[in-house]
Amino acid sequence: MMKNTLELYLEHDIMTKVNTMKSMVADIPKDIKTIVAYVQNILLHQHWAKAYGLELSEERKKEPFIRSFEEKLIFLNKMGFNHVSEQRSNENKMVSICRDFSVVASALCREAGIPARARCGFATYFEEGKYIDHWVLEYWNSKEQRWIMVDAQLDELQQKALKLPFDPLNVPEEYFLTGPRAWLICVKENAIPSRSVFLSGGDMSICNAI
Numbered sequence: 547m548m549k550n551t552l553e554l555y556l557e558h559d560i561m562t563k564v565n566t567m568k569s570m571v572a573d574i575p576k577d578i579k580t581i582v583a584y585v586q587n588i589l590l591h592q593h594w595a596k597a598y599g600l601e602l603s604e605e606r607k608k609e610p611f612i613r614s615f616e617e618k619l620i621f622l623n624k625m626g627f628n629h630v631s632e633q634r635s636n637e638n639k640m641v642s643i644c645r646d647f648s649v650v651a652s653a654l655c656r657e658a659g660i661p662a663r664a665r666c667g668f669a670t671y672f673e674e675g676k677y678i679d680h681w682v683l684e685y686w687n688s689k690e691q692r693w694i695m696v697d698a699q700l701d702e703l704q705q706k707a708l709k710l711p712f713d714p715l716n717v718p719e720e721y722f723l724t725g726p727r728a729w730l731i732c733v734k735e736n737a738i739p740s741r742s743v744f745l746s747g748g749d750m751s752i753c754n755a756i
Contacts, residue, residue, distance in 0.1 A: 552686055553661075555661040555662055555663050556656060556659070556660075557656070561613065561614050561615060562614075562615050562649065562656055563615070563616065564615060564619065564653070564657070566616065567620060567623060569628070570619050570622070570627065570628065570630060571619070571630060571653075571654065572629070574630075574654050574657045574658040575658060576658045576659055576660060578655075578694075578715055581655060581660075582651060582714075584630040584654060585647055585650050585651045585654065585698045585699075586698070586699075587631065587633050587634065587639070588622055588639055588650070589640055589641075589642040589647055590636055590639040590640065590641055590642065591642060591643065591644070591647070591704075592607060592609075592610055592641050592642065592643055593643070594703075594704060595641070597703060597707065606641050607641065609621070609640055609641035609642065610641060610642050610646060612640075615649060618640060618650065621640060626638070630654065644680050644681040644699055645664070645681045647683075647698040647699040648664035648681040649664050650698070651664075651683040651696065651698040652664045652683055652685075655683070655685050660686065661686040662684065663683075663684050663685075664683060665682050665684045666680075667679075667681075667723045667724040667725050667728055668680060669682075669721065670721050670722070672708065677723060677728070680697075680722070682696060682697050682717060682722055683695070683698050684696070694715075694717075695717040695722055696715050696716070696717065697717055698714075700714040
């Protein structure tokens, strides 16, 4: 069963597959730290833009709506990127949100031969006492024989601002609740709703609607 699961998450899907831009993801190393660095080379988080000294135009705020990895690579190529390993100034990166960091990281992992998936859930490290809706990467560590969560958007600037007590390349479960875990806690313990922020709301009524 585990073999089938790993094979599933090693294969690309409609959001991660690369059709015409193979040269931009050639020779991706089988190394998570490097893969995360590549993700941060090309993406800039929309809601952290001011922290990087940027004021985004309304046009640039539309960039996160470019969904698939293939479409992102085409867009990045038009911006001047030839490979994801290239470093650019912040204003020359693609504006994105947490979902994009996780999808791109998953795509690069799969290109490198690492089973990976993007996980949606709730992070506890953005605002004290709150569970903020968020996305992370989860990849299979063959050496440790377990899935490990990684927050690919947390570069040095964000890590310092948030004063994280953990390594973003190995996010402990207590700091990120996956969607299924959050739902179970909502149903069994009713412990999360009053402390959750989902999109623009301040509750977890979605749990009761499932």
